[in-house]
Amino acid sequence: MDSKDKQDLPCKNRKYRDSFRYASWGVKTAFKEERNLRTHVLTGLFVFGLSLFLGLTREEWLWLLLVSYLVFAMELINTVVENVVDLVTEEYHPIAKKVKDMAAAVVLVTASFAVVIGTIIILPKLLQILL
Secondary structure (H helix, E strand, C coil): CCHHHHCCCCCCCCCHHHHHHHHHHHHHHHHHHCHHHHHHHHHHHHHHHHHHCCCCCHHHHHHHHHHHHHHHHHHHHHHHHHHHHHHHCCCCCHHHHHHHHHHHHHHHHHHHHHHHHHHHHHHHHHHHHHC
């Protein structure tokens, strides 16, 4: 392929900061369009707000941050999978349903892990305060 042909192809981001700008647009779009993503973010913010008053150790904070970001990332991946499936198939197809269900299952498994970690860290501290 000569250089003239390459000019017709879409090019990668010419500036490094453009990559960040496009990624932030992706996050904004997903946040605006995906109810479950907003729910996960708001739940995470609630847990972080509660945790501010519980005197967590650095390691406990790291675990909460890790699982929160994992849930956020998995929700973004689920959104990508669902959009790609919708892009390539206009009609109901059992394999498309299976792919979407499995992508949603990834979020469910990750969110369940986050609940387990959050319970292990937060519940004893709450019980200590309340009892």
